């Protein structure tokens with residue numbers, strides 16, 4: 001089933017001479033994991049933010065589960081956003097709330113304002129949140145304040161908060177950028193496994209090409225706001241990587257052969 005369909009998407013920020021995203025189009029099926037790579041400023045975050053209209057695109061169409069979010073009114077946007085989970089580089093947890101309360105916040109979009117303000121979550125939802133956290137190895141941290149966790153733990157809580165929403169699409173903008181390599185792997189494995197298990201389509205912006213190749217079956221390569229590669233990870237060769245980053249591969253390599261941009 002098609003979860004996301006983007007066509008002709010364009011965004012030029014006010015005062016900018018060039019579009020940040022230019023005539024971008026692609027589609028994603030349920031359960032598909034797509035890694036977006038490209039240099040700093042290539043337009044990866046802008047693309048992601050245009051999908052759920054955190055940034056307003058100037059042109060093009062975005063359909064989520066066949067329903068158009070571009071041009072939709074506030075009520076429809078709010079409803080469509082429930083289907084789209086977001087994970088950022090910085091977890092955006094509320095430090096003074098417990099891990100469990102943070103994950104419960106994932107359900108806020110579904111509740112009346114009053115119930116949300118008073119934190120009255122249905123018992124069944126609370127059980128679901130606890131189950132999710134236990135499955136992720138965070139069971140012992142349920143009542144710990146989120147601010148006391150490590151970066152990798154916080155990121156896992158952020159992912160579970162997004163999953164609580166029951167999204168059809170998960171957008172991850174550099175989810176591992178501020179993590180050490182071991183925690184980064186744990187977080188990427190969690191994202192991959194949970195999306196696979198639930199048939200969630202996952203679009204993930206990544207700075208490390210080797211991580212993108214390891215976890216995503218399909219790669220979208222952006223340069224100057226445009227998609228210049230969209231295809232299987234297995235067919236992404238050195239020449240294409242050089243084209244995406246505009247640099248020779250040798251300049252993109254660090255210790256252990258990891259490619260970073």
Ligand SMILES: Nc1ncnc2c1ncn2[C@@H]1O[C@H](COP(=O)(O)OP(=O)(O)OP(=O)(O)O)[C@@H](O)[C@H]1O
Nearest residue numbers: 013014016020038039040041042043044045046047
């Ligand atoms: N809020 C904004 N206002 C004006 N220009 C912006 C804004 N956000 C991004 N840009 C510009 O749009 C272009 C694309 O930026 P974007 O953040 O989408 O790139 P990116 O690929 O996510 O980069 P990075 O890898 O550094 O996160 C850049 O030229 C950037 O300076």
Ligand SMILES: [Mg+2]
Nearest residue numbers: 044045046173
């Ligand atoms: Mg970015």
